[in-house]
Amino acid sequence: MENFKKQIQKRQRIFIAGIMAAAALMIVFSRSAVKSSPAETYPFYLMGFSAGFSMALTVRYALLLGRYRKILNDETELKKLYNEENDERNRMISEKSGGMIVKYCAGVIVFAGLVSSFFSMIVMSTLMACAFFLLIVRKALMLYYSRKF
């Protein structure tokens, strides 16, 4: 359990870095959104979308950070989380639904989409749709296998 505790603390550090990065992105996109107008090169709503997305990421990381902080102070909750993450059925369902590779791919595609929002709306929307589709398929498969097993 000590190793798991260290793993959670490591995750907390990653989330703090994630919050800082997402907050920085949010500021960059918000400033671009304020400066740009529909007549300029970068559409206003595109920057607004990216800023909103970064804000959602910041909030998500902050919530996860709070959850882990609470769990670290409660041994029962810590063991429950350990059981949940190492449960053989959950692992099997996750692997059958594409495993971590789908999550990583979707993450990289979303990041590429955010960067491409500076250059092309078509590329950005295609990449976002692609990532969304990947995550929807994964969720649908997870739901299917959760009912099956």
Next chain:
Amino acid sequence: MKTRIRELRKQSKLSQEELAFAVGTTRQTITSIETEKYTASLVLAYKIAHYFKLQIEEVFDFSDLEEKH
């Protein structure tokens, strides 16, 4: 695979949540094993049997497998 987990739980007045916590799994997994949707791994089967202080074959019914061979 048929099991006696539900029966043993009832005898011990144990909830699925409590059993899951004790053997290091989730309530959903215990439910799936009890409803014969999921077959536990050897390690989990051992942990469950060990928890009730029984042998694996006293908790899990292997008669279907024996009929096939």
